[in-house]
Amino acid sequence: MRWLALLLLIVNLVLWFVPASLSPPASVTRSTGTLPRVSSLKPAEAVRAPRRTVTECLSVTMGYFDNRTEAVALAEELTPEPRIVALERSLTPLHWILIPPQPPEAARVQFRELYLAGVDAYIVSRGEYQNAISLGLFESLEAAQSVLAEKKRANLNVVLAKFPRNRLGYALVFQVESRSETEWVQAVEAETGREFTFVESKPCEGVASPEKNP
Incomplete structure (x- = not known):
């Protein structure tokens, strides 16, 4: 009986340890405490709605001319030909x-x-x-x-x-894009050889100003 009890004890020990030794080891993750470099990351592509470019129309008035004949002669040299307006100016x-x-x-x-x-x-x-x-x-x-x-x-x-x-004087009126106002004035002065003493710009009549995005 003593040998039988000893044999049963050995069998139980074998059944206990053998399955544990055969099971796969659990994976262990070690943290190094280091963040990845930005250059190694792939940026996400931002999806944006296409924006429509809106150009504001400006009416640019350039003068003065002492008489209408002089203003007409200069306007006919320009393309596109500007409008001519009469202006009363304070002296x-x-x-x-x-x-x-x-x-x-x-x-x-x-x-x-x-x-x-x-x-x-x-x-x-x-x-x-x-x-x-x-x-x-x-x-x-x-x-x-x-x-x-x-x-x-x-x-x-x-x-x-x-x-x-x-004094009543005369001026030329052009309709131009707001982004090209300065270049337009410089081009007219260069082409006509005249430096205008009066330059005024305002939104074109009948043209709504574009809404500004916040």
Whole structure:
């Protein structure tokens, strides 16, 4: 019986250890703690919706010309031929020596006295200085101040005012793409041999501006 018990014990031990030794070893993953290099990664291709290119139309006005004939002659040399528009432009005001406004009869009496004395004058007929007496217009402030002092020495009640003035001129109008505005102006100046003193641009009439993406 003792040998039989020993034999059973040996058989149990063999059945226990042999299957464990025959099973495949589990794979072991070791972390090195190192990130992969960016150059070794394949970037994902981003899918983007195609964007439509929208070019804004600009109306570019270039001037000035003193008369329409000159503007037409220059426009006919250009392709495409531009439109011609009339523009009223403000010029530097003149310096105006005045005897201040007074009642109409008093202004006529004083004007008659100045006329008989040989003074070049006229009565202002309308506007802010109606019924004032004008004694001269000057571009130079120094010249105006000199004459003003002279009139005051002659015991005349005179003041110095600004005389606004405008002049009608003409300009060429082109319709161009916004991205080529500068190049267009330079090309026109180079082709015509003229440097324009007035250049203004604005969106073309009747053309909606493109919506701007956020």
